[in-house]
Amino acid sequence: MDQLGFIHDKLDIKILILFVLRRLPAAVDPETLLELCQVDGGIGYFDYSDCISELLQSEHMTEDDEGFRITEKGARNADAVESRLPYSVRSRALKRIAPVEERMRRQAMITARHTLDEKGCMVELAVADGKGEMIHLQLLCSGEEQARKMEKRFRKDAEAYYQKIVELLSE
Numbered sequence: 001m002d003q004l005g006f007i008h009d010k011l012d013i014k015i016l017i018l019f020v021l022r023r024l025p026a027a028v029d030p031e032t033l034l035e036l037c038q039v040d041g042g043i044g045y046f047d048y049s050d051c052i053s054e055l056l057q058s059e060h061m062t063e064d065d066e067g068f069r070i071t072e073k074g075a076r077n078a079d080a081v082e083s084r085l086p087y088s089v090r091s092r093a094l095k096r097i098a099p100v101e102e103r104m105r106r107q108a109m110i111t112a113r114h115t116l117d118e119k120g121c122m123v124e125l126a127v128a129d130g131k132g133e134m135i136h137l138q139l140l141c142s143g144e145e146q147a148r149k150m151e152k153r154f155r156k157d158a159e160a161y162y163q164k165i166v167e168l169l170s171e
Contacts, residue, residue, distance in 0.1 A: 018078035114147035
């Protein structure tokens with residue numbers, strides 16, 4: 001039976017994985033990486049899994065609690081060989097990567113965390129615009145449950161909360 005797509009061997013799959021990782025600004029979870037690499041009908045799950053294992057062993061990528069990241073070695077090697085991927089595969093991969101990359105960049109500009117100390121539970125909320133912080137708040141909460149709720153809501157719509165605060169203070 002003929003294979004579908006342009007990607008047919010493990011080397012091409014590895015190059016595609018590194019191509020994707022190289023363009024992401026942060027670690028990516030395994031499921032999202034798999035989805036981003038499914039741009040060609042010729043990639044089988046077992047070959048993909050083998051390639052992930054081999055890239056981890058060869059230290060082209062790493063895995064931690066946050067997910068997969070490309071290493072310097074991986075970025076250097078990917079840069080040298082990614083033109084081997086067919087243009088159509090690279091184009092489809094870039095289209096899939098764009099919204100994930102944007103979401104990661106946005107998440108990196110939002111801080112929402114809490115700490116417990118002798119004063120109680122303090123929640124810290126901040127938004128940056130890429131040039132610097134736009135707002136940075138520290139609030140005393142009644143407990144961790146309230147802090148987690150505030151963090152979740154702030155992460156979901158930080159820009160709107162910033163705008164509301166500016167409007168309230170400008171009236």
